[in-house]
Amino acid sequence: MRNEFCWSLLAAASDEKVVFLTGDLGFKALEPLQAAMGKRFINAGIAEQNMVSVAAGLARSGLRPWIYSIAPFVYARPFEQIRNDLAMHDLPAVLVGNGGGYGYGVMGGTHHALEDYGALLTLRNMHVFVPTFGKDVPAVVEKLEKFEHPAYLRLGASEEPMGFKVPEYAPWRRLTEGGGAVLLAVGTVAGPIVAMALELPERHRPNLWVVAELPILELPDEFISDVRSSGTLLVVEEHMVTGGVGQMIARELLLRGESPARFAHVAADGYASGRYGSQKFHRMECGMDPASIRSRLAEWRMIEHGNIAA
Amino acid sequence: MRASQHDPDIDMLGQNLLVAKRRLLRMHFEAGVGHIGGNLSALDILFCLHHHVMGDADRFVLSKGHSAGALYVTLWSLGLISEDDLCTFHKDDTLLSGHPPARGIPGVEFATGSLGHGLGLAAGLALAKKIKGEEGRVYCLTSDGEWNEGSSWESLIFAAHQQLDNLTFIVDANGLQGFGTTAEVADLEPLSDKFRAFGLETNVIDGHDLKSIVEVAARPVTGGPRAIVARTVKGSGVSFMENRVEWHYLPVTQAQYEAALCDLDRRHDCGEVNSCETNFAGRS
Numbered sequence: 001m002r003n004e005f006c007w008s009l010l011a012a013a014s015d016e017k018v019v020f021l022t023g024d025l026g027f028k029a030l031e032p033l034q035a036a037m038g039k040r041f042i043n044a045g046i047a048e049q050n051m052v053s054v055a056a057g058l059a060r061s062g063l064r065p066w067i068y069s070i071a072p073f074v075y076a077r078p079f080e081q082i083r084n085d086l087a088m089h090d091l092p093a094v095l096v097g098n099g100g101g102y103g104y105g106v107m108g109g110t111h112h113a114l115e116d117y118g119a120l121l122t123l124r125n126m127h128v129f130v131p132t133f134g135k136d137v138p139a140v141v142e143k144l145e146k147f148e149h150p151a152y153l154r155l156g157a158s159e160e161p162m163g164f165k166v167p168e169y170a171p172w173r174r175l176t177e178g179g180g181a182v183l184l185a186v187g188t189v190a191g192p193i194v195a196m197a198l199e200l201p202e203r204h205r206p207n208l209w210v211v212a213e214l215p216i217l218e219l220p221d222e223f224i225s226d227v228r229s230s231g232t233l234l235v236v237e238e239h240m241v242t243g244g245v246g247q248m249i250a251r252e253l254l255l256r257g258e259s260p261a262r263f264a265h266v267a268a269d270g271y272a273s274g275r276y277g278s279q280k281f282h283r284m285e286c287g288m289d290p291a292s293i294r295s296r297l298a299e300w301r302m303i304e305h306g307n308i309a310a
Numbered sequence: 311m312r313a314s315q316h317d318p319d320i321d322m323l324g325q326n327l328l329v330a331k332r333r334l335l336r337m338h339f340e341a342g343v344g345h346i347g348g349n350l351s352a353l354d355i356l357f358c359l360h361h362h363v364m365g366d367a368d369r370f371v372l373s374k375g376h377s378a379g380a381l382y383v384t385l386w387s388l389g390l391i392s393e394d395d396l397c398t399f400h401k402d403d404t405l406l407s408g409h410p411p412a413r414g415i416p417g418v419e420f421a422t423g424s425l426g427h428g429l430g431l432a433a434g435l436a437l438a439k440k441i442k443g444e445e446g447r448v449y450c451l452t453s454d455g456e457w458n459e460g461s462s463w464e465s466l467i468f469a470a471h472q473q474l475d476n477l478t479f480i481v482d483a484n485g486l487q488g489f490g491t492t493a494e495v496a497d498l499e500p501l502s503d504k505f506r507a508f509g510l511e512t513n514v515i516d517g518h519d520l521k522s523i524v525e526v527a528a529r530p531v532t533g534g535p536r537a538i539v540a541r542t543v544k545g546s547g548v549s550f551m552e553n554r555v556e557w558h559y560l561p562v563t564q565a566q567y568e569a570a571l572c573d574l575d576r577r578h579d580c581g582e583v584n585s586c587e588t589n590f591a592g593r594s
Contacts, residue, residue: 019441040441045471050430050464057434060419063441080424081461085431088412088421 001155001188002029002098004134008141009066013037015145019058023048023069025098030068052078052095056085059093064145070104071097071113075120075152086150087123093151094144095120100130100154100187101238101268102282109276113154114268118243120152121215127151128214130187131169134158136212139169156238157279159191161198171213172220178205181262181302182226185210186237186245189288193236196290204303206234216248224258231261234296236288241267262300266293319362320520326387327357327520328578331547332571333396334383339567341400343408347557349380351484351517351542352451356384358523359449359480360417367446369435371419373428374453374482375409382406385417426459428452429479433469436477436535449527450479455487458496469535470508477535478527482517484544486555505537517542549573 010033012018020033020041034041044051048069055065067074074097075082086093097113104111117128127149129140137155144151160166167173175190176197183206185193190210197208207226227233233253235246246265253259266288273285283289287296297303334353338346352374361384364370372381382399385391391406398404405414409423420431432450439446456462469477481501485492493499505512511531515522517540526538544558545551548570562570 016441042437042472044468045464047464047468049426049461050433050468053427053430053461053465054434054437054468056420057431057436058438058441059434060431061435061438061442063438081427081430084421084424085427 001131001134001137001158004137004158005096005141005153005155006030006033008138009033010036012141012145013040015064016040017062017064018145019063019065021051021055021065021067023051023073025069048073048078049081052081053085055093056081056089056091059086059091060089065093066096067093068096069098070111071099071116071154072111075113075116079119082120082126082150083123087125090125090149092148094147095150095152096155097152098155100156101189102279103156105278105282106276109271114238114270115240115243116154117152117214118239121243125149128154130154130212130214132173132185132187132190132210132212133160133166135160135166136169140212154187156188159188161191161195164194164198169212171218172209172211172223174207174209174222174226176205176208178207179203180206180230181232181234181297181300182206182223182230182260183208183293184233184235184245184249186239189236189238189283192290193293196294200303206297206302211245214245214248216245216252219252219256224253224256227253227258227260232300232302233260233262234264234266234293234300236266236293238268238283238288240270241265264296266296317521320524323357323361323520324578326361327354328574330357330383330387331574333386334379335548335562335567335570335574337379337383337396337399339562339564340397342561343400344557344559344561345376345379345408346560346562347486347544347551347554348374348453348482348484349377350546350548350551351544352377352482353380353383354518354520354546355451355480355482355523355540355542356380357387358520359451359527360384360388362524363527364449365446367444369419369446369448370417371428371432371435371448371450372410372422373432373450373479374425374456375421375423375428376453377451377482378406378408378410378423381410381418385415388417390416425453425456426461429462429465429469432477432479433465433472433474436469436474437472439476440474447476447478450477452479452481453487454481454483454485454492454498454501455495457481457498457501458487466505466508470510473534475531475534478531478538479535480527480538480540482542483539484542486544486553486558488558490555502537502539505539510534510537512537512539514539514541516540518546547574547577549577
């Protein structure tokens with residue numbers, strides 16, 4: 001998604017108000033942006049706390065700062081600057097975190113972002129965008145260009161299944177339809193699950209939804225209707241349980257009097273074995289790879305025996 | 311204000327400052343809150359900047375948010391905060407919280423109070439002026455204890471590297487911090503040498519000498535930001551509060567309030583307040 005992001009922002013950067021700040025990252029990716037933006041492309045050095053405060057000063061002056069780094073360095077290191085300088089003043093600045101979830105794989109835990117949107121969404125005025133596919137990025141960037149609040153954009157490595165036509169970007173989308181369980185996924189982890197879902201016969205195929213904008217401000221009627229008719233909801237996200245979409249959606253459903261008979265939350269769980277590997281390795285360890293999700297659906301008897309809840 | 315100097319503007323500033331100091335003491339007495347020491351050390355600087363240095367195109371960030379009272383009184387003296395609002399300081403349903411709020415007060419750009427944020431915010435304002443080709447300068451007042459914060463140094467590196475010559479920051483160097491003197495806690499002196507080592511044009515002034523504050527702060531700088539280390543006295547102007555850590559915290563009693571006003575008036579009348587010789591005896 002990083003390249004899609006670079007090219008999308010390049011289109012936006014002709015606006016003299018756009019300022020790009022990087023925490024000394026972007027080698028072999030952001031050079032086109034650097035060349036096009038001139039003095040409005042600022043390498044703020046390896047000093048993320050200052051970078052966020054500077055961005056707040058720029059935004060307070062009517063400019064539109066984008067603040068880029070590897071995800072944990074842009075939301076965890078400068079958390080107080082995000083809280084006090086950006087969120088308290090409701091300033092329109094975009095934090096861009098590359099490598100959401102286990103995106104940095106075997107680079108290790110310091111480079112993973114497992115509590116990014118949960119932590120940030122505790123802050124008033126903060127909004128989060130988690131594109132599912134690279135193709136979503138231009139629409140998200142376009143939205144963020146005019147966004148009037150602080151925001152966090154979680155980027156990752158897009159996994160678009162072969163032959164799958166990505167539907168036009170929207171905060172909520174149903175990617176697959178069928179007579180099976182309801183799945184709600186967040187971010188790029190949805191990609192491999194789409195492929196698994198498409199392999200299942202239609203009567204067992206899950207209704208796979210993705211949500212890309214947080215906090216949850218709206219809940220589509222079709223989503224509620226899917227949950228109600230199947231009596232199931234399985235939430236999959238590359239994020240810790242606490243502060244995750246699993247908790248958010250449970251609250252939203254309960255507030256609306258909806259309580260699916262079967263509810264499960266497959267979330268990131270740190271480093272259970274204490275061993276490190278690729279993003280795929282960590283997803284498997286957390287049970288969010290397609291095979292594990294498929295097993296979960298079988299446990300719910302939503303595959304072999306059809307949709308028993310229907 | 312030195313007794314020997316007779317600059318009418320500065321004399322008038324000294325008169326207005328006496329009114330402001332009395333008002334600041336009343337504010338803290340009525341609200342029953344502490345932080346009066348650091349407010350008194352900062353008030354002369356804030357007053358000089360806002361009344362005699364800054365123009366319409368200039369902007370100010372109070373990095374040492376615990377001197378909010380002194381900033382409020384300064385903005386009150388400019389007519390930007392009403393007497394009614396000032397009377398609500400530190401009480402329920404006030405706009406004027408103990409540290410500057412995020413919105414609602416003209417002249418307060420940012421909510422501050424957690425230390426080590428202001429210089430970065432000010433650098434952002436200064437950089438925005440550069441990008442937009444705007445006139446004007448940005449001023450920032452930090453404390454000295456605040457330089458314990460790593461983020462302050464991040465901002466210093468950034469401001470110097472970006473050559474923000476429209477940025478001036480002033481350190482209210484009163485030598486006292488939360489739980490001891492700055493020398494005892496994490497000695498950074500001489501701070502001025504450290505700023506110079508980063509390539510900054512750096513001045514050390516008496517932070518209660520109104521004439522030098524105005525002259526040095528208004529001076530243009532080329533090539534990068536200007537640092538001013540203003541040697542100040544915590545609790546300045548009230549003899550029994552001067553240089554005492556407890557006045558970082560203590561509220562003012564009725565008796566202390568009355569004694570403080572008398573002392574302030576007496577020292578002003580005999581030309582002691584804001585006098586370099588009085589406040590800086592024995593300090594280099």
